[in-house]
Amino acid sequence: MRTQITELFGLSVYTDRAVYIGNVDDVVLDVDQKKIDSLAVGELNPEIGEVKGYSGLQIPFRVVKSIGDIVIVRHIPGIFRSPEKEE
Numbered sequence: 001m002r003t004q005i006t007e008l009f010g011l012s013v014y015t016d017r018a019v020y021i022g023n024v025d026d027v028v029l030d031v032d033q034k035k036i037d038s039l040a041v042g043e044l045n046p047e048i049g050e051v052k053g054y055s056g057l058q059i060p061f062r063v064v065k066s067i068g069d070i071v072i073v074r075h076i077p078g079i080f081r082s083p084e085k086e087e
Helices: none
Strands: 014-015 022-031 037-040 058-060 065-067 071-073
Touching: 022 058
Parallel strands: 014 071
Antiparallel strands: 014 022, 022 037, 037 058, 065 071
16 A cells, blocks of 8 residues: 555554553654654654653664554553553
């Protein structure tokens, strides 16, 4: 399936464990290799963990599992913490 890069802007990004990360703000291209390098994600979910004061996050394109109405990426426990359950 082919998708234009402009269709990615604004899509919500979730892990494959249903953790909301944020929205796609930009796409980083590797012009020499003619491929997408990473997705720049903004409006980050504050519950996923500390991102050291950054307002965005670059997610390597190799961890993207699926793109459709949303973007699904592989869950990486060290980076994407599941929201704490209320007791």
